[in-house]
Every structure is written in C-alpha cells, then in structure tokens.
Amino acid sequence: MAPLEPLSPLVGIAGGLLIGGAAALLLILSGRIAGVSGMAAAATRIADKGPPWTLAAAFVAGLPLGTWVVAAFVRGPDVNMASSVPMLVAAGLLVGFGTRLGNGCTSGHGVCGMARLSPRSIAATLTFMAAGFATVFVIRHGIGG
C-alpha cells in the first residue's frame, strides 16, 4: 500500500477540536453523549432507549452535511476505501453488533467516555484499539505479507 500524503498535526488537532467541541456542545445543550453508534441506533429506532428520535435523526443527518461543508470550503475529500463487498459487509456487521454489545464506539467511548475518565470507556477504548491494531497486522503482515 502506497504511503499517504502526511497531514499536518495542526489540521488533525483542529479537526479533533471540532469533534470534541461538538460533543461538549451536545452535552451542554441537550445533556446527551455524542456517541455515533447510539445515535444511529436511535435514529433508525433499532434502540428504544437513548436520545430522542428527533435529536438522533438530526445529528445523523448533520454528519454528511459537515463533510460537504469541508469539501466545499476547505479541502476536497480524497477518500481511499476498500471495495471488497464481503469485507465491507463483514466489517459493517461486526461494527454494528459490537458497538451495541459494548455500548459504544470511537466517539461515545473514545471521545466522550475517556474525557470523563469512565473506567468502562477506557477499558472499551483500549480493547477496540488493540483489536484494530491486531486485525490490521494480521491482514497486512500476517497472511501472505
């Protein structure tokens, strides 16, 4: 795999500030955790509990709008994505099932839970990070190099 064009750490931090700022705003305005898997489950009514449907649906709709704004005014997206159908389906199933079983994903546990030093979120984040590292290692360096 060809190395990526490096991204300035400042751009990464700026994006992170937006993400964390959004999470802070949601907590102060609506008293809710900005966890995307929970929002997606509530917006599709797969989950009965959690945020109100209107809040979840609006949040989910806002995500691609944010991408458009950045694409229009800052930088066009240069997205490099796997295109194997079985791989995308397997990954989606694992992510959907796993985030419901484990009550959260990179945003709910990583950005929100770790920020309030929740032991559950710290344990979950360390676990999915380790699983992510291990999976990429096996795929890129384990089977056939």
Next chain:
Amino acid sequence: MTMRNLAPGLVVGLLFGGGLALSDMINPARVLAFLDIAGHWDPTLAFVMAGALLPSALGYLVARRMRRPLLAEELCIPESRTVETRLIAGAALFGMGWGLVGLCPGPAIAALGLGLWQPWLFVVAMLAGMALHRIVAAAPAADPLAVRPTSGEGS
C-alpha cells in the same frame, strides 16, 4: 420539543462531521495507516483524539456544574463503572470490524454524501448488525454475553 432537538442535533452533527472530514478521519486509508503499526505509520488519529478530548472534558466539567442542560430536562450520562465481559467482547468485535476496512460509525455516516457506494454498503451492514444484536439480546439468555438489551449508554 421538536425544535429543541432538531436544531442542536443538526448543528452538533454538522460540526462533528466537519471535524471528521477536516482531519481526514473519513478516509479509511488514513485510519488504517494509524492502525498499521508495522507499516507506514500515520499518527493523525492520535492528534485528532488528543484535540477532541480537551474540549470534550471541558464540556463535561461545565455540564456537570449546570443545574440542567440548556435545552433538556436532565443530563443523561451513564453511571455504571463496572467493566463486564459483554463490554469487552463488544469492543473487541467492533475493533475487528474497524480494522478490516478502517471505518467506524461516525466516519462511515459522514462519508455517505461523497457519492461512493462503499460507505452505504457498510452502513447498511452496520445497521443489520445492530438489529441482529437487538434480536439476540431479546432472546431469553440465548447468548450469555447479551442477556439484556443494552442500555442507552455511550455509543
């Protein structure tokens, strides 16, 4: 009630998606490069996480000191501190899926407007996985890891 939810949801979602796009986290190649410690490692995800944790922590400290959120009746924060098998198993499955293609729920949904089919397929499969969990969790003790439906936590 509706406007009190729609407006903050949309604004927060837009800022959140904008942050993901700005930091290139909607690009699975960037995420996989972070997860590939044995390859051409890319530190961007760590910078994004560090940048996100600061305002997120400040927001939590402020919200906790307020009598109630500005547009809602109460602060809804999970109170459980117990790390159980279900949590770790779920996080491990999620991490495996994340490592397979480099997509997690936020970036996948934020990438839906790019005109690519891959994020759509991933999101449909993700929702199917969520629905599957709901079915498994509703079956009485069919799976010892998921005897109860998940609470509204985190996510």
